[in-house]
Amino acid sequence: MSDIAAAGVRSAPSRGPATAAxxxxxxxxxxxxxLAGIWLLDGVLQYQGFMYTKGFSDMLADSASGNPGVVARxxxxxxxxxxHHLVLLNSVFATIQxxxxxxxxxxxxxxxxxxxxxxxxxxxxxxxxxLGAVLTGAISPVSGAPxxxxxxxxxxxxxxxxxxxxxxxxxxxxxxxxxxARALWLVLWLSLAYFALLPASRSPQGLHDMxxxxxxxxxxxxxxxxxxxxxxxxxxxxxxxxxxxVALAVIAAGVYLPPRLxxxxxxxxxxxxxxxxxxxxxxxxxxxxxxxxxxxxxxxALLALCYWPARGYWPARTALARPAEGTIAA
Amino acid sequence: xxxxxxxxxxxxxxxxxxxxxxxxxxxARPGGGGRGTALADIDVAHLLMAIAMAGMLASSxxxxxxxxxxxxxxxxxxxxxxxxxRDSRVSGTRALAGGHCAPHLIHAxxxxxxxxxxxxxxxxxxxGTSGMAGRGSGSMATxxxxxxxxxxxxxxxxxxxxxxxxxxxxxxRAHYSLAAVPLxxxxxxxxxxxxxxxxxxxxxxxxxxxxxxxxxxxxGPADGQGRGVLAPWVAVSCRIAMGVTMAFMLVxxx
Numbered sequence: 001m002s003d004i005a006a007a008g009v010r011s012a013p014s015r016g017p018a019t020a021a022x023x024x025x026x027x028x029x030x031x032x033x034x035l036a037g038i039w040l041l042d043g044v045l046q047y048q049g050f051m052y053t054k055g056f057s058d059m060l061a062d063s064a065s066g067n068p069g070v071v072a073r074x075x076x077x078x079x080x081x082x083x084h085h086l087v088l089l090n091s092v093f094a095t096i097q098x099x100x101x102x103x104x105x106x107x108x109x110x111x112x113x114x115x116x117x118x119x120x121x122x123x124x125x126x127x128x129x130x131l132g133a134v135l136t137g138a139i140s141p142v143s144g145a146p147x148x149x150x151x152x153x154x155x156x157x158x159x160x161x162x163x164x165x166x167x168x169x170x171x172x173x174x175x176x177x178x179x180x181a182r183a184l185w186l187v188l189w190l191s192l193a194y195f196a197l198l199p200a201s202r203s204p205q206g207l208h209d210m211x212x213x214x215x216x217x218x219x220x221x222x223x224x225x226x227x228x229x230x231x232x233x234x235x236x237x238x239x240x241x242x243x244x245x246v247a248l249a250v251i252a253a254g255v256y257l258p259p260r261l262x263x264x265x266x267x268x269x270x271x272x273x274x275x276x277x278x279x280x281x282x283x284x285x286x287x288x289x290x291x292x293x294x295x296x297x298x299x300x301a302l303l304a305l306c307y308w309p310a311r312g313y314w315p316a317r318t319a320l321a322r323p324a325e326g327t328i329a330a
Numbered sequence: 331x332x333x334x335x336x337x338x339x340x341x342x343x344x345x346x347x348x349x350x351x352x353x354x355x356x357x358a359r360p361g362g363g364g365r366g367t368a369l370a371d372i373d374v375a376h377l378l379m380a381i382a383m384a385g386m387l388a389s390s391x392x393x394x395x396x397x398x399x400x401x402x403x404x405x406x407x408x409x410x411x412x413x414x415x416r417d418s419r420v421s422g423t424r425a426l427a428g429g430h431c432a433p434h435l436i437h438a439x440x441x442x443x444x445x446x447x448x449x450x451x452x453x454x455x456x457x458g459t460s461g462m463a464g465r466g467s468g469s470m471a472t473x474x475x476x477x478x479x480x481x482x483x484x485x486x487x488x489x490x491x492x493x494x495x496x497x498x499x500x501x502x503r504a505h506y507s508l509a510a511v512p513l514x515x516x517x518x519x520x521x522x523x524x525x526x527x528x529x530x531x532x533x534x535x536x537x538x539x540x541x542x543x544x545x546x547x548x549x550g551p552a553d554g555q556g557r558g559v560l561a562p563w564v565a566v567s568c569r570i571a572m573g574v575t576m577a578f579m580l581v582x583x584x
Contacts (some may be wrong), residue, residue: 025495036491040574041483044581049331049470087333098574105491107498219476287476289584 006127017186027308028171032159035152035315036104039117040295043098050290053088057083061178062131065140071131078127083135097121121153128292134191139250140191140201142280143210144296151299156185169259172306182255185307189252189269193245202241207233211280217288220277229279255307261308269304273297331470332582340575341387347378347568353559375406376568379441383575386444396445403442410435410532433489433569440482440576445455448583449473471583479580486580490573497566 025033061079065166075175082089103113125131125147128294132139132147139145160175168174172181200206211230215223233240251272256263277283277297284294354373382399385392413431426432448474465570473479 025499029495032494033488033491036494037487040487040491040577041581044483044574044578047332047336047578048582048584052332091333091336101487101491102494102574105494105498107495171424208498268451283480286480287584 013191018325027310028159028161028174028191030233031155031171031302031305032104032110032307035117035155035159036101038101038294038298039152040101041102043094043096045286045292046090046094048289050089051094051292052085054083054166056090056091060128063128063133065130066136067130067131068135071126071135073129075127081215103166110111110161114160117156118153121149121156122204124148124152134195137198138200139195139198140207140210141196141244141296142201142207142276144281145195145330146191146296148293148296148299151248151296151303155299155302155306158184158303168310169262170307170310172303181307185255185303186252189248190302193248193252196241196245196248202238202243204237207240214280214282214285217290218282218285219287222282222287225279226282232241259309266304269307270301273300273304276300337387340578341384341391343571344380344384344387344575345391347571348377348384350559350564350568351376351380354564357558357560369410372430372434372565375410375438376565376572378402378406379437379572379576380568382445383572383579386448386579389574396448400442400445403438403445406438407435407442410438433493433573436482436485436489437569437572437576440486440580443475443478443482444473444576444579444583447478449474450470473580475581476584479584483577483580486577490570490577493566493570493573497563497570501559531551 014326016075028263057079060082064075064079067075100113100117103109104117106113129147129149130136130149132145134146158172158175158181161193162175164175164177165173169178170181173187174185182188195201201210208230211226211233214226218226247268251265251269254262256262257265274297277295281295282288284298285291351373355370355377358370358373381391382403385394410431413427414435417431418426484531
């Protein structure tokens with residue numbers, strides 16, 4: 001038997017159930033670990049050979065186009081700086097992201113790592129993604145709007161290890177409270193619905209062209225999936241955009257539904273995120289090389305899990321309400 | 331392409347892992363005050379993987395031909411596959427989520443995949459060996475079936491963050507214990523596995539009638555915890571380092 005006793009298989013009986021409970025992280029910790037894993041993936045993706053070529057600094061510079069001058073100028077400066085010190089700066093970027101993943105996974109450093117991840121995400125959103133191109137109008141939820149990295153920041157905030165509301169209806173409410181968490185969800189998904197209706201998506205070939213571009217460099221079967229999806233929406237940009245926007249708006253409003261119906265909201269969000277990731281984002285283009293992250297859909301799925309209704313919350317609240325009523329009557 | 335110095339750094343880390351694993355094997359040898367030979371499989375696997383990865387990262391550190399490594403990692407994959415199946419008969423799918431053999435199965439399978447699927451950066455790789463970087467050729471080796479590389483990367487990242495979490499958790503001593511105690515299923519991932527994501531109190535571990543794995547038989551510390559280089563966290567740290575390095579290698583060769 002190994003010295004590394006099987007996690008989840010072995011426990012010391014003398015320590016009893018308490019030890020077992022400590023060994024099994026709660027649901028929020030599990031979602032933090034998912035976020036840590038995605039940061040770790042980002043880190044190793046940033047070490048790819050492509051990131052050490054001029055293509056990376058050009059990619060940064062391209063994110064300036066279409067943005068107002070006040071946004072674009074710092075991006076251009078940053079891209080120039082990166083092009084001059086490409087190897088050093090890219091190595092630093094990759095290492096920071098790797099350390100963010102390891103830091104979130106290492107319990108004593110989870111708070112500083114999450115805090116730094118928020119700051120880092122905001123910086124990358126501006127200097128690396130041109131604010132997700134939300135000011136240019138040339139975006140769509142299918143192409144990754146509003147930028148994957150801003151979703152990392154949102155996830156870090158919602159998964160912050162604090163308990164503002166211990167009787168939370170879902171994990172996201174524990175750190176910021178249920179009203180704020182619902183408002184954040186509404187803003188995110190309504191903004192996605194809005195982006196789905198922008199001219200870049202609703203033009204007859206808008207979605208088709210967006211998806212067709214994903215074929216480049218992909219393995220045959222991924223390219224075939226993208227080709228098939230592009231064919232479905234060819235010349236149907238407006239109809240497809242309306243369907244997508246309606247689905248996103250339903251998800252946005254779903255967080256305010258009664259408890260029984262609310263469970264359908266994260267499920268719908270997970271399904272939509274999976275469809276977008278497979279057919280619209282070519283699995284984050286990771287297999288084509290040159291991807292800096294797995295794109296926005298996995299983060300949307302992670303956020304959906306943050307809003308999964310907590311088991312036992314609603315009955316517990318009912319049970320708590322009854323004595324209160326009895327007290328008033330007495 | 332990824333700079334050579336970066337590959338060298340990862341190679342140096344792997345040499346460190348190999349040295350630590352070798353030290354653990356020596357310290358644990360029968361009569362050496364260690365735990366006995368029943369613990370050797372993990373450290374042997376670490377040693378071999380670290381040497382192989384160092385050779386892939388830095389061509390000057392190549393030791394054996396690819397074919398030999400393929401056989402070695404084929405055997406290791408089969409061995410840990412057998413161990414996982416045996417554990418899963420006791421703990422069900424929890425053996426996959428939290429068992430110590432499952433990560434090693436993924437590590438061994440990843441190594442096997444890398445050696446089988448790697449395409450040399452140049453068509454004239456010396457003596458049938460291949461590494462990540464074609465030094466002087468300006469190109470990188472690539473992997474066939476990139477979906478597998480992606481899947482392995484996700485699994486390696488998952489096990490790495492899981493290991494870090496467990497290593498830094500308050501229940502670490504029990505969780506990574508050397509103590510010879512009866513096996514009992516622990517509800518790792520209970521919330522997700524049962525379809526809910528709410529925090530789930532862990533039920534009391536049920537007593538098990540039989541121990542499916544051999545227990546440490548060495549003359550270790552009384553509480554069963556290894557010390558020094560034999561401390562459990564050392565092996566887990568090696569596994570974390572290898573997980574990160576392997577994920578790095580897979581992604582850079584996609």
